[in-house]
Amino acid sequence: MDRELLIEIGTEELPASWLPGLTRQFGEHIAARLGALRIPPDGPVETYSTPRRLAARVARMPERQADVEELLTGPAVAAAFKPTGEPTPAAAGFARKHGVGVDALERVETPKGPYLAYRRRERGRATADVLPDLLGAVLRDMAFPKQMHWDAVLDDGRGELTFGRPIRWILFLYGGRVVPFAIGRSEAARSGLVQEVRSAAVTYGHRFLATSGRAGRAIKVRSFDEYRARLVENFVLLERAERHDKIARELDAHAQRLGGRVSSAAAVQSGLLDEVPDLVEYPSVVAGTFAPEFLSLPEEVLTTTMIHHQHFFPVVSATGRLMPAFLAVTNTQADGSRTIARNCERVLAARLRDAQFFFEADRRTRLEDRVPVLSTVLFHKKVGSYGAKAARLERLARHCAAAAFGRPDVADQAATAGRLAKADLVTDMVRELTELQGAMGGIYARAEGLPEPIWRAIYHHYLPAAPEADAPPSRADLGEAAVTWAALSVADKLDTLVASFAGGERPTGTRDPYGLRRQAHGLLKVLVDLPELAGIGAPVDLDALRRRARALLDECAEPGHAAPAASPAEEADLTTFLEERLRFLFQQRGFAYDEINAVAGARRAFTGDPHDARLRLEAIRLVRPSPDFEALAVAFKRVKNLSRELRVEPIETLDRLAEPAELALLEEFRTRGGLVRQAAARRDYAEAFRLAAGFRPAVDRFFTDVFVMVDDAALRDQRLTLVWRLHELVVELADISEIVSQLELNR
Amino acid sequence: MTFQDLILKLSAFWAAHGCLIQQPIDLEVGAGTSHVETFLRVLGPRPWSVAYVQPSRRPDDGRFGENPNRLFKHHQFQVILKPAPDEVQQTYLESLEACGIDPRQHDIRFEEDNWESPTLGAWGIGWQVMLDGQEITQFTYFQQVGGIDLSPVSAEITYGLERIAMFLQKVDSVYDLEWAPGVSYRDVRLRDEIEQSKYAFGQVNMPREAFVALHRELFDRHHAFARTLLDSGLVLPAYEQCLKCSHLFNVLDSAGGVGVTERTAYILKVRQLAVGVAQAYLQTTAPGAPEEASDR
Structure with missing residues (x-):
């Protein structure tokens, strides 16, 4: 009979942001370990979690491990016996190691000849006997964003057991019986108050709530169904989806009662609705209000205070305007008492009063007068302060607008926006609500009466934060500020990337402490979508911009703080990094790998002009379905290979060509080639590819x-030159030999 | 419940749970963690349970008595439990009940918040405890102090006394708190807040450069003296000089007298002292070392 396996690790409160990942890990590690123990579950490993528990259940488990039979090879037969037929020490030793005589060994044929071998047979042990090993291994397998020492040890020979938070109980049942398991405690800690954690048929409900008996007492369970039912009675909703739905339902009901709705933009974009189910075991929503006078604060300040600082949901009216009300998700049973709501109201009011205080105090100092203070805020330890960054941004944003975008008319505005962009970092409001950096600077700049292009550019300059085509801001958000904003946004991100790489930062794997990938995505997105975002269609030379940004590190260096010396490796690393990020961006937008490879392999710039790369990708996608293009892509693999055979400088005059086929191709190259170049010059790449x-x-x-590789060197080099020119003509736009043709795939 | 009643309740509760009731350290510190009863006692294997109030100075939080929630100096009730008992969260919740907070009537949550003090070379893992949306306690399992890995791990419970008292008394301004019957927090503290804030932000009758230069000089002198004391084997006096440096750095910082690269250098200087003190303390309290004079 197959039996149920139930494991619950009872912990102190795990961080909400870890919970989804930990739950997934828990299931994966259990499944993997069960496989390794040769008791593969007959079905999935179900997982559950709340802030205080990670739980897993397997409905049916085999009762025994699978048997093992394996053949272990020993010495070669040739080396196993002496001429007398007696076994050599090697053979005897091998047999002894496995506890048998030499005559019990088998002979097996291998590619290297016959060998002695031992056939090991092991009968599977009872599942109940191997399960204690499972849990120890799974606990070790769990990886946490931060490991914690809590004076715990396992007797698996590896000593200390770190974990995410202390483990307080273990429910470990197989077929309704407790599987013995214990976490020991270190010598230093062991005492009457610090004891082993032993597995038992026991769980714990909500800390403070119970339908009967004392809250927080031990609850005996024998099966998963009983476990789940008893937890519900004790105010723990085991399934995240159930908690999520209860929250969503109650949010809607309360918002309706208030005559509004939950601001879905706020709830979803901030990730709040996704976070709260992992903060509570038994969610209930309470509604509160705040004094309408606080509505005079900028909306961004109100929503950030509510969402990021209090985990409260803002409520908006039917027309989308903020109402003086909020909804809070609590970890209790809503019993109609207004106590909690009133206390939440007081906390929020205190925060908003603080914000009001900051808002009034901050506006007494102009952003311009804050710029000098930026030299007290560190940007990067090797590169210097935000004071130096502000000086660089002023010049780089001006350069972007005037030189790169060809819009000298907005250069002064871009420069002002650049100088002031970071000034809000030294306002009280941003020190308190860091999420508002940028937005707050924009709001203060607007209050100072700075022109709209400047304040809007500052407001949105941290954006875009993602590579998708529809990532904010939209053209509508930007209005008149679009070009100024684009200059500042590009200047800020490019400066951060160039300065960080100069300072020795290189994002690797999951390590990206400065968020450089996001910076790169934002930078490349602006450039890729420059016509849509800012109405700029002219080519932008990102390589030149990079050189300017790098030079500014030296030009704007603070006294006693020389910029790190530039090196070719630094430049190459940044190029590689940007190329990876640009490939990622195009993948996100649905371009195929081979299309991206083709454009990345072109002579014409890839990261050097991201928008141009996009145009060529779109052109390839357009032309690709035509049979001639696919066939040309196939032919071009030969063209590419052959063009590499040209070992001398290309020949000026191709006077030896005489075969009709080569003359025809030469003629095609002259006429059609010219047209291709003209189309490319117009950036009409679809026409060029067609x-x-x-x-x-x-x-x-x-x-x-035509046979190209003739012995006649002069003729051969002329033929190779023709092929080479053809290749150069097309590879200027894309290395179409990278295109994986349907013709090839079908072959 | 008055402000002083709250202190008395918490003291009685933790005394009943085996804590030594200590007094604040008689020096300027930013938090109860800086007290020798925490910073040094959590080092090494010896069990230790202690509780005390610590007036804590945060020059940067000074608001001239104008802000209802922010103070140059606030009060922490600090509990150290070494080793951290298995039931520590439950005991903490009982301490709230002892102060008249019934967890069944409120929403109490432990939300992730790890603590770190770069100047003390210390960090820990834990939560901020939220009571109906208000942070009332920092709860930390110390992992490292003075750059030294801890074994056993200590639990640190830091109650924000003003916050809890405001919650219990239902007042919106800290200055409206009743400290004792008929005596308000305003009566006791307001003048100190105004004058200390002015001092902390350098509003002193001397040029800013001179203010900054004076504090730099003070820092350097305490720093040098700390080294001398440490070299003389006087660990506890050396630590006091280290705390002086830490406070002077905070004043310099809030007065805007520290440049950006200097800032890191100052933090490093204080940390090196703290690490030196922690190492010397451990060496001299290791088994076989002479018993220290402050031992009970």
Whole structure:
């Protein structure tokens, strides 16, 4: 009979942000360990969690491990016996190691000849006997964003057991019986108050609530169904989805009663609705209000205070305007008492009063007058302060607008926005509500009466934070500020990247403490979508911008704080990094790997002009379905390989070419090639690729009729030159030999 | 419940749970963690349970008595339990009940909040305890202090006394708190807040440069003297000089007298002292070392 396995690790409150990942890990490690123990579950490992528990259940488990039979090879037969037929020490030793005589060994044929071998047979042990090993291994397998020492040890020979938070109980049942398991405590801590954690048929409910008996007492359970039912009676909703739905339901009901609705933008964008189910075991929503006078604060301040600092949901009216009300998710049973709501109201009011205080105090100092204070705020330890960054941004944003975007008319505005962009870092409001950096600067700049392009550019300059085409801000958000904003946004992100790379930062794996990937995504997104975002269609030379940004590190260095010396490796690392990020961006937008490879492999810039790369990708996608293009892509693999054979400088005059097929191709190259170049110069890449696809018949004929690698070196080099020129013409736009053709796949 | 009643209740509760009731350290500190009863006692293997009030100075939080929630100096009730008992969270919740907070009537949560003090070379893992949306306690399992890994791990419970008293008394301004019957927090503290804030932000009748130069000089002198004391084997006096440095750095920082690279350098200087003190303390309290004079 197959039995149920139930494990619950009772912990002190695990961080909400870890919970989804830990729950997944718990299930995966259990499944993997069960497999390794040869008791693969007959079905999935179900997992559950609340802040105080990680639980897993397998409905049916085999009762025994699978038997093992394996063949272990020993010495070669040739080395196993002496001429007398007696076993050598090698053979005797091998047999002894496995506890048998030499005559019990088998002979097996291997590619290296016959070998002695021992056939090991092991009967599977009862599941109940191997399960204690499972839990120890799984606890060790769990990885946490931060490991904690809590004076715990396992007797698995590896000593200390770190975990995310202390483990306080273990429910460990197989077929309704307790599987013995214990976590020991270190010598230093062991005492009457610090004891082993032993597995038992016991769980614990909500800390403060119970339908009967004392809250927080031990509850005996024998099966998963009983476990779940008893937890519900003791105010623990084991399933996250159930907690989520209860929260969503009650939020809606309360918001309706208040005559509004939960601001979905706020709830979803901030991730709050996704976070609260992992903060509570038994959620209930309470509603509160705040004094309408606080509505005079900027909306951003109100929502940030509610969402990020209090985990409260803002309520908006039917027209989307903030109402002086909020909803709070509590970890209790809503019993109609107003106590909790009133206390939440007091906390929020205190915070909003603080915010009001900051808002009034901050506006007494102009952003301009805050710029000098930025030299007391560290930007990067090797590169210097935000004071230096502000000086760089002023110049780089001006350069972006005037030189890179060709809009000298907004250069002064971009420069002002650049100088002031970081000034809000030394306002009380941003020190308190760091999430508002940028937005707050924009709000203060607006209050000072700075022109709209400047305040809006500052307001949105941390954006975009993601590579997607629809990531905020939208053109509508930007209005008149679009070009100024684009100059500042690009300047800020580029400066951060260049300065961080100069300071030795390199994001690796999961380590990206400065969020450089996000910076790169934002930078590349602005450039890729520059016409849509800012109406700028002219090519932008990102390589030149990078050189300017790097030079500014020296030009704006603070006294006694020389910029790190530039090196070719630093530049190459940044190029590689940007290329990876740009590939990622295009993948996100649905371009195929081979298309991205083709454009990344072109002579024309890839990261050097991200928008141009996008245009060529779109053109390839457009032209790709035509049979001529696919066929040309196939032919181009030969063109590419052959063009590499040209070991001398390309020949000026191709006077030896005489075969009709090569003359035809030469003629095609002269006429069609010119048209391709003209289309490319107009950046009409779809037309350029369409024209290039027209080479196909001439190329096919050339390869059929002409033998290129003749002994006559002069003739051979002229033929190779023709092929090389053709290759250069197309690879300028894309290395179409990278395109994986349907023709090839179907072959 | 008055402010002083709250202190008495918590003291009685933790005394009944085996804590030594200590007094505040008689020096300027930013938190109860800086007290020798925490910073040094959590080092090494010896069990130790202690509780005390610690007036805590945060120059940067000074608001001239104008802000109802923010203070140059606030009061912490600090509990150290070494080793951390298995039931520590439950005991903590009982201490709230002892102060008249019934957990069944409120929403009490432990939300992730790890603590770190770069100047003390210390960090820990834990939570901020939220009571109906208000942070009332910092709860930390110390992992490292003075750069030294701790074994056993201590639990530190830091109650924000003003916050809890405001909750219990239902007042919106800290200055409206009743400290004792008929005596308000305003009566006791307001003048101190105004004058200390002015001092902390350098509003002194001397040029700013001179103010900054004076504090730099004081820092350097205490720093040098701490080294001398440490070299003389006087660990506890050396630690006091280290705390002086830490406070002077905080004043310099709030008065805007520290440049950005200097800031890291100052923190490092204080940390090196703290690490030196912690190491010397451990060496001289190791088995076989002479019993220290302050031992009971």
